[in-house]
Amino acid sequence: MNDIRLVCNFNIDLINNFQGKAIVIKTNNIDEIQHINHVVNKENKLHCIVVNHNGALSTLPVTDNWEGIPIHIFATRFGNFMQFIEQKHIYHKLSIRVFLSAEIETNYRDLQILSSFGIDCGLYFPNKSINWEKLNDLMYYSAYGKVQHASIEPFDFVIKKFEYNTPIDFSNVYFENPHQYLHISDEGKVALSGLDLHNCKFITENINDLENIHQSSEYKNVLNNWQNFFTKLEDCSCCPSWRICLGKFNHISDKTNTCQPFFNDLMDAAELFHENKSKFKTRELCQP
Amino acid sequence: MPTIIFKPTESCNSNCAYCDVVARKAPKTMSLELLETTFIKINEYLLENNKEKLTLIWHGGEPLLLGIDYFKTALRFINEHCKETKHLLEHAIQSNLTLMKQEFIDIFREMGITHIGTSFEPIANIRGPGKEINSKVYNKKFFEGINILKDNDFGWGFIYVVTKKALSRPLDIFYFLSNLKLSGGFMMNPVLIYGKDENDISITPKEYVDFIGEIFPVWLKNKKRYPDVDPFKTIMKNIEEEGESLGCVDSGNCAYGHLYIGPSGETSQCGRSEDWGIINYGNINDRSLKEIFEDPRREELLIRTNYLLENDCAGCRFWKICHGGCPLDAYSPEKEGLMRKTAWCDVRKLFMEKYFEPITGIKFNK
Ligand code: SF4
Numbered sequence: 001m002n003d004i005r006l007v008c009n010f011n012i013d014l015i016n017n018f019q020g021k022a023i024v025i026k027t028n029n030i031d032e033i034q035h036i037n038h039v040v041n042k043e044n045k046l047h048c049i050v051v052n053h054n055g056a057l058s059t060l061p062v063t064d065n066w067e068g069i070p071i072h073i074f075a076t077r078f079g080n081f082m083q084f085i086e087q088k089h090i091y092h093k094l095s096i097r098v099f100l101s102a103e104i105e106t107n108y109r110d111l112q113i114l115s116s117f118g119i120d121c122g123l124y125f126p127n128k129s130i131n132w133e134k135l136n137d138l139m140y141y142s143a144y145g146k147v148q149h150a151s152i153e154p155f156d157f158v159i160k161k162f163e164y165n166t167p168i169d170f171s172n173v174y175f176e177n178p179h180q181y182l183h184i185s186d187e188g189k190v191a192l193s194g195l196d197l198h199n200c201k202f203i204t205e206n207i208n209d210l211e212n213i214h215q216s217s218e219y220k221n222v223l224n225n226w227q228n229f230f231t232k233l234e235d236c237s238c239c240p241s242w243r244i245c246l247g248k249f250n251h252i253s254d255k256t257n258t259c260q261p262f263f264n265d266l267m268d269a270a271e272l273f274h275e276n277k278s279k280f281k282t283r284e285l286c287q288p
Numbered sequence: 289m290p291t292i293i294f295k296p297t298e299s300c301n302s303n304c305a306y307c308d309v310v311a312r313k314a315p316k317t318m319s320l321e322l323l324e325t326t327f328i329k330i331n332e333y334l335l336e337n338n339k340e341k342l343t344l345i346w347h348g349g350e351p352l353l354l355g356i357d358y359f360k361t362a363l364r365f366i367n368e369h370c371k372e373t374k375h376l377l378e379h380a381i382q383s384n385l386t387l388m389k390q391e392f393i394d395i396f397r398e399m400g401i402t403h404i405g406t407s408f409e410p411i412a413n414i415r416g417p418g419k420e421i422n423s424k425v426y427n428k429k430f431f432e433g434i435n436i437l438k439d440n441d442f443g444w445g446f447i448y449v450v451t452k453k454a455l456s457r458p459l460d461i462f463y464f465l466s467n468l469k470l471s472g473g474f475m476m477n478p479v480l481i482y483g484k485d486e487n488d489i490s491i492t493p494k495e496y497v498d499f500i501g502e503i504f505p506v507w508l509k510n511k512k513r514y515p516d517v518d519p520f521k522t523i524m525k526n527i528e529e530e531g532e533s534l535g536c537v538d539s540g541n542c543a544y545g546h547l548y549i550g551p552s553g554e555t556s557q558c559g560r561s562e563d564w565g566i567i568n569y570g571n572i573n574d575r576s577l578k579e580i581f582e583d584p585r586r587e588e589l590l591i592r593t594n595y596l597l598e599n600d601c602a603g604c605r606f607w608k609i610c611h612g613g614c615p616l617d618a619y620s621p622e623k624e625g626l627m628r629k630t631a632w633c634d635v636r637k638l639f640m641e642k643y644f645e646p647i648t649g650i651k652f653n654k
């Protein structure tokens with residue numbers, strides 16, 4: 001279980017239960033960032049701080065005191081360009097990645113701008129509304145853009161991690177893959193995803209069970225959930241790009257004109273990178 | 289290395305639409321006494337031929353139906369009777385996995401097995417138990433079996449049987465099978481119906497060729513994504529290696545390489561020849577393995593290859609990768625004997641000329 005990272009709120013009593021663990025801390029309070037870094041790194045290893053900023057990125061007062069601390073910011077939108085420009089130089093000093101919501105059309109363009117500024121960034125998908133054309137444009141920019149630019153997730157993850165014989169779960173980028181991340185409530189109950197945690201769906205209510213979680217049949221079943229797709233010959237099971245999507249957009253009805261062509265293109269990009277790996281330089285922030 | 293297709297039971301817990309075993313009214317299982325005799329005979333053979341190795345493929349029916357105790361007893365017989373030769377005896381197993389348990393894995397590991405051959409069917413109601421061929425039940429158990437293999441670091445490969453129901457969706461089927469096992473390791477075979485086609489699933493050889501022909505360019509373009517897919521991989525490999533790794537049906541030299549042993553001790557050239565009731569070599573109770581491996585009927589198979597080279601197949605551009613095909617596919621009850629090329633000749637050529645050569649740009653020369 002040592003390879004599993006834990007995702008939880010900043011709760012000192014809870015964190016004191018862990019030793020030598022890689023921990024992702026969720027917070028909405030940016031004033032706590034340095035303190036979190038200090039406290040968590042005492043007995044454990046801070047993997048990343050996730051800040052949910054329910055507003056425009058430009059309004060977030062970043063500071064160079066955060067230098068060296070791995071931070072992911074989830075913001076709704078980009079916001080005011082001039083306001084952001086004033087802080088741009090600080091971003092360059094930080095180990096920070098900025099995520100914007102796929103729900104807002106302008107974010108696709110704004111992520112391209114952030115990336116061209118050399119700021120690592122990404123899209124997150126809070127609901128079903130995705131502009132596949134814009135997503136594809138952004139992916140092309142991320143994968144093939146000639147001008148120098150920073151990474152854009154989840155494309156960068158898929159492209160860099162692509163291996164021929166292994167499926168890739170880009171939920172890692174959002175600390176959501178139960179193979180690698182487990183979510184812990186303030187009471188020490190263990191959930192397999194952020195959503196499960198939100199819905200109080202726990203695989204164990206006892207934090208001490210964590211050590212043997214690999215033996216839990218419920219845990220094993222979830223890891224094998226992908227097999228449910230293979231009980232029917234349709235959509236995801238016969239999708240050429242299954243291995244890099246794993247059915248994440250299964251709810252979409254018109255897959256042949258939306259997710260499938262997008263993921264086919266992404267897989268081509270990933271394969272191209274894989275074949276020419278040695279020629280590319282890569283820069284890693286907090287490794288998803 | 290000769291291969292023994294060992295069928296200790298004809299019983300099966302499934303009722304697959306294309307299987308001839310289920311059509312048999314009273315499936316037989318090999319007695320423990322005969323099982324012991326078999327290993328005694330194997331030992332005698334290996335003592336005399338200690339430069340050789342044998343591969344014993346446990347087949348069925350469904351071999352896991354034999355139960356854990358049966359395999360434990362087999363292991364005891366091997367340890368008792370093949371003390372000095374068991375290092376020359378390799379085991380493999382072909383199972384539908386639906387009865388897999390940890391106890392089997394533990395025994396298989398002791399037998400040196402770390403990889404299991406199986407089969408899978410994405411189309412509903414072709415593989416499965418009961419009258420209604422319940423694929424839901426089958427698939428659930430199949431995946432439980434796969435998970436046990438995974439937990440134990442066992443490998444697996446599988447066979448997919450192309451039926452009439454698959455013909456309209458070759459690429460869907462191909463992607464499905466590839467997604468099911470990203471590291472590859474599957475083979476697409478045409479369905480072979482021996483008796484009446486009660487489930488209306490049989491296909492013509494040409495339909496099979498057009499099915500795999502549609503998949504071939506996709507596979508070729510993305511060979512690294514879909515590495516180990518047959519029949520394509522074998523054809524390509526043999527072009528690269530000049531016919532070194534052909535399967536039995538293409539090699540022209542299965543004569544001394546195969547042996548079938550059935551539940552009553554009956555022997556034959558292979559599982560297919562036994563199914564067809566031809567090229568039989570008598571019973572293991574009455575003959576030594578040496579006698580069976582040296583049966584003069586085997587020579588006929590070699591003579592056939594040489595004969596075809598001078599006759600039916602003379603001048604054929606594809607000889608190097610075909611060798612006249614499987615003798616069983618040349619057999620017909622009306623025209624007894626095996627001295628003719630496979631009935632699949634035209635479709636073999638069709639695949640090569642319509643798909644393989646134009647798509648790869650590789651041209652076969654005489
Ligand atoms: S790309 Fe679409 S069809 Fe393919 S696996 Fe993902 S959700 Fe399913």
Ligand code: SF4
Nearest residue numbers: 536537542546558614
């Ligand atoms: S008779 Fe045909 S199927 Fe049997 S071993 Fe020979 S080539 Fe293979």
Ligand code: SF4
Nearest residue numbers: 601604610612629633
């Ligand atoms: S393709 Fe036909 S003629 Fe050529 S070797 Fe095969 S069976 Fe003989």
